[in-house]
Amino acid sequence: MHQYIAGRREDGTGEADLTVLDPATGRVVARSTHAGAEDVERAVAAARAAQPGWAGATPGERSALMHRLAAVLDERSADLAALETSQTGKPIRLTTNFDVPGTVDNVAFFAGAARQLEGKAQAEYSGQHASSIRREPIGVVGSIAPWNYPLQMAAWKILPAIAAGNTIVLKPAEITPLTAIAFAEACTEAGIPDGVVNVVTGHGRVAGEALIGHPDVDMVSFTGSTPVGKRIAEIAAQTVKRVHLELGGKAPFVVFDDADLEAAIHGAVAGSLINTGQDCTAATRAYVHRSRFDEFVEGVAELFAAIKLGDPTDPATDLGPLSSLRQRDAVAGYVERARGYGAKIVVGGAFPDELRGTAYESGAYYRPTLVTGVSQDSEIVQQELFGPVLVALPFDDDDEAIRLANDTPFGLAASAWTRDLVRAHRASREIQAGCVWINDHIPIISEMPHGGYKQSGYGKDMSSYSLEEYTQVKHVMHDITGAARKDWHRTIFSA
Numbered sequence: 001m002h003q004y005i006a007g008r009r010e011d012g013t014g015e016a017d018l019t020v021l022d023p024a025t026g027r028v029v030a031r032s033t034h035a036g037a038e039d040v041e042r043a044v045a046a047a048r049a050a051q052p053g054w055a056g057a058t059p060g061e062r063s064a065l066m067h068r069l070a071a072v073l074d075e076r077s078a079d080l081a082a083l084e085t086s087q088t089g090k091p092i093r094l095t096t097n098f099d100v101p102g103t104v105d106n107v108a109f110f111a112g113a114a115r116q117l118e119g120k121a122q123a124e125y126s127g128q129h130a131s132s133i134r135r136e137p138i139g140v141v142g143s144i145a146p147w148n149y150p151l152q153m154a155a156w157k158i159l160p161a162i163a164a165g166n167t168i169v170l171k172p173a174e175i176t177p178l179t180a181i182a183f184a185e186a187c188t189e190a191g192i193p194d195g196v197v198n199v200v201t202g203h204g205r206v207a208g209e210a211l212i213g214h215p216d217v218d219m220v221s222f223t224g225s226t227p228v229g230k231r232i233a234e235i236a237a238q239t240v241k242r243v244h245l246e247l248g249g250k251a252p253f254v255v256f257d258d259a260d261l262e263a264a265i266h267g268a269v270a271g272s273l274i275n276t277g278q279d280c281t282a283a284t285r286a287y288v289h290r291s292r293f294d295e296f297v298e299g300v301a302e303l304f305a306a307i308k309l310g311d312p313t314d315p316a317t318d319l320g321p322l323s324s325l326r327q328r329d330a331v332a333g334y335v336e337r338a339r340g341y342g343a344k345i346v347v348g349g350a351f352p353d354e355l356r357g358t359a360y361e362s363g364a365y366y367r368p369t370l371v372t373g374v375s376q377d378s379e380i381v382q383q384e385l386f387g388p389v390l391v392a393l394p395f396d397d398d399d400e401a402i403r404l405a406n407d408t409p410f411g412l413a414a415s416a417w418t419r420d421l422v423r424a425h426r427a428s429r430e431i432q433a434g435c436v437w438i439n440d441h442i443p444i445i446s447e448m449p450h451g452g453y454k455q456s457g458y459g460k461d462m463s464s465y466s467l468e469e470y471t472q473v474k475h476v477m478h479d480i481t482g483a484a485r486k487d488w489h490r491t492i493f494s495a
């Protein structure tokens with residue numbers, strides 16, 4: 001039963017057969033039914049009914065329940081990590097050390113942040129009124145999440161919304177619904193009232209569109225690809241909903257000639273391969289000063305070749321499969337087309353030979369792939385692949401490096417590698433991205449915002465910035481003169 005509505009698991013009433021597959025083996029992990037419009041209707045009604053009570057709880061009360069949620073999730077860490085691995089193929093080392101503890105930390109952060117929400121203090125701007133700001137919840141939030149970090153994305157969407165007094169209906173990606181439901185169940189167990197957190201699982205075109213177009217949903221928050229984000233904004237515009245979009249990325253990784261090359265090479269490998277490259281902030285375009293280019297390519301190729309692919313449940317495995325065969329084939333398609341237009345595949349570009357004849361033979365695996373010899377305007381440099389593929393291109397001076405880094409429609413994240421303070425400051429100022437790392441690439445932290453520039457979207461996840469986005473600002477203007485006839489009435493009354 002893969003719908004979670006008003007504190008209960010239910011079957012969906014939509015078209016049959018929601019099948020969750022383990023992408024490492026193709027084995028069926030779970031079967032259920034998809035949500036149809038009717039389920040979305042009930043979930044939105046449950047969220048609407050719960051909203052006034054939840055908004056009426058004090059910040060301290062909401063915070064206490066969310067702290068309890070952190071404890072419930074923490075207790076279940078091992079089970080959650082195993083469940084996430086089973087539906088995504090992520091190595092257990094990643095789910096155990098990153099997905100689950102990151103989620104628990106996020107819950108703890110928002111439990112604290114729930115008590116920090118404040119409007120500006122009162123001030124008497126007109127001399128005749130006291131003005132103050134109320135920050136109020138928006139109401140019912142409809143959220144849609146992708147499949148790359150199902151548990152963390154559920155947390156990023158649910159937590160700021162409920163910390164601010166909203167209720168929510170979340171639709172996770174159809175291929176990875178299991179940990180979002182486990183998260184919602186943990187909310188109930190922690191004592192968060194029924195209807196505050198609801199999950200509908202189903203297809204984007206059916207359940208997703210029913211949710212964002214629903215007249216009783218007040219705000220839409222979406223994490224996913226840029227084309228779907230555009231469609232969501234269009235649908236939401238029909239009912240003038242507030243929209244929050246966290247979209248695709250194509251992060252540049254700029255290595256200046258004075259960089260610590262050992263650090264840059266290790267950073268590029270970890271930063272491009274995390275989550276098998278299915279990370280919206282993953283390093284995808286390495287721009288390396290021509291004087292260090294060969295050394296960089298050689299170093300990355302050597303480490304890529306040594307990466308151990310295989311059983312995601314084995315702590316010794318470095319890299320799992322992609323999230324689905326469809327995604328693996330899409331990534332392989334980009335690489336094959338690049339071969340066709342003259343790219344050099346330095347390493348990778350194929351299914352790992354060592355997995356042939358094993359239980360993982362039909363898994364969605366793809367070797368870490370390093371590509372050179374392509375031009376800046378080629379498809380593999382401009383478009384988001386979402387796989388374990390790094391493209392390296394040389395540059396000759398700092399102006400060119402920054403120009404190339406900014407030359408895609410995306411602007412989610414970037415990194416610059418240098419020991420020169422002035423260069424570091426210039427890169428952080430001039431690279432157009434929601435996050436710029438200096439001498440690192442990937443780390444995130446609950447206290448700091450995550451979100452895009454340009455076609456990577458608008459709105460922030462995590463941090464107090466996201467909390468504010470799930471509120472609306474009300475100005476209260478209170479007369480302090482007590483006069484029946486106000487000065488400004490002169491505009492109407494002549495005498």
Ligand code: NAD
Binds near residue numbers: 228248384451
């Ligand atoms: P996707 O856009 O295909 O799907 C995302 C979600 O949207 C899924 O739940 C899907 O069912 C739903 N959906 C699809 N069509 C829909 C429609 N017409 N109406 C409503 N909902 C619809 O993305 P994906 O392939 O699941 O995830 C990968 C993408 O997510 C990448 O582009 C990646 O960069 C992006 N992403 C961004 C961030 C970020 O914070 N910016 C984080 C993670 C992933």
